[in-house]
Amino acid sequence: MSEVRVRFAPSPTGAPHVGNVRTALFQWLWARHSGGKFILRIEDTDQAREVENGLELILDSLRFLGLDWDEGPDVGGAYGPYRQSDRLEIYAEHARQLIDKGAAYYCYCTAERLELMRKHQQARQEPTRYDRRCRFFSDAERAAHENAGEPKVVRLAVPLDGKTTLHDFIHGDLTIANKDVDDQVLLKSDGFPTYHLAVVVDDHLMKISHVMRGDDWVPSFPKHVLLYQAFGWEIPPHGHVPNVLGADKKKLSKRHGAESVTQFRDDGYLPEAMLNFLARLGWSYDDKSEIFSRDELIKLFTLDKIEHAPGTFDHSKLEWMNGFYIRQLPDDDLVNRVMPFLERAHLKVDRATLLSFAPLLKERIKKLDEAAAMVDFLFADELEYDPQLLIGKGMDGTSPLKSAGSSTARAALRAAQSVLEKYSAFDDEEKIEAELRAASDHIGMKYAQFFGALRVAVTGKTVSPPLMGSMRVLGRAKTLHRIERAVAALGNG
DSSP: OOSOEEEEOOOSSSSOBHHHHHHHHHHHHHHHHHTOEEEEOBOOOOTTSOOTTHHHHHHHHHHHHTOOOSBBTTTBOTTOOOBGGGOHHHHHHHHHHHHHHTSEEEEOOOHHHHHHHHHHHHHTTOOOOOOOTGGGOOHHHHHHHHHTTOOOEEEEOOOSSSEEEEEETTTEEEEEEGGGSOOOEEEOTTSOBOHHHHHHHHHHHTTOSOEEEEGGGGGGHHHHHHHHHHHTOOOOOEEEEOOEEOTTSSBOOGGGTOOBHHHHHHTTOOHHHHHHHHHTSSBOSSSSOOOOOHHHHHHHOOGGGBOSSOEEOOHHHHHHHHHHHHHHSOHHHHHHHHHHHHHHTTOOOOHHHHHHHHHHHHTTOSSGGGHHHHHGGGGOSSOOOOHHHHSOTTOOSSSOOOSTTOOOHHHHHHHHHHHHTTOSOOOOHHHHHHHHHHHHHHTTOOHHHHHHHHHHHHHSOSSOSOHHHHHHHHOHHHHHHHHHHHHHHTOOO
16 A cells, blocks of 8 residues: 555543553554554444443543544544444445355354353363354254344354464564464344454455554454455554553553543643653664654654563653653743643632743642642732741740840741841842841851741742742732731740
């Protein structure tokens, strides 16, 4: 095929897992690198597991990462429909073709018989697979079942000997003996196809040029190869992308706290960071580069750079990368992105104040959802003080000042107040800090104690963004008012 056409085909059973979206990202990058098409196809044949908003969750995940699609259920295209539940007659017709070719057969076995068969196989410690009872019915036996109107499925007639091989562009040749392959159900009694029939038929009819899917699907490759051969179709290049592992080197799952892409979005991760991080899970351009823009990924992505070994989902690395991208944001962009998180925390935010604070904020958060705890003091009408927080280690906050060298919280706050009252604004941060240090020296107090008391008075926190910058953004009036209230909270002693 001259045009690259790849597809992401999720089931609408919830928000896509990060591992699934990582594979979609590889497909999207290959399509964009090659000037081809990225197709979104919805595999909704397992309707018992479908959730009401499943499709929208899929679309939200892709949109968050900026993975646009050229064809799909919402945008249409020349090869639709793009929902498998709208393609049932297509699958039924292809199942009939397989039966006519002798590559498939009708099976009339009941669920009860199949369960008893599996139990007997397990008791004999044999692999559990269909025993092919219906495959070798005589015409008369088959006619009897048909005349009785019994429910039936269509099964693949796997060759009884020989081997099936698929060349995988990631792993090389994959080969399995046909005797170890089950006669897979292709079409269920309710007329819905199984994954195996639908994926092969759809990939062929939609002219998919490259099939990329997770390593979990390796055991299915012989069934798909046999279907391509039975139809007489050319098999497109296949690549099974290694799984994403947790820190324990086991497949990423809920026990690792694995989440959907939309959950990472809601937790404050940037799409740029998620895109970069997911692209590096199982793909590398070289042995040293970590940071790639979207355009760089599109330019550099090739199939031969997909790694053979699984990628490990490292949350600490993702946080580091997210922090890096946050620090690159222009201040007004950062404000726009944190606003929904501040609204979620019910903060009444003044945008101009937040914009002034943005340079301090971006240096200290790794996720957008950390912003509220950093900036809430800016927008509080009043702070409620715990006197114990104002009194640092080795300080006495209640006894009266006995000398200029006494280390008390009140002395620190009054000394700071005297310095700050001289300024109409706190723009010259270096000069003000130098004067505050001199005031701390004058009363014989350690800097940690002095500035610790002042920090709690101004922000209500023992840990905050830089104190000088916080006072500058907060402003003279609010800063001095808070110091006065903090002194009052210490009591008269």
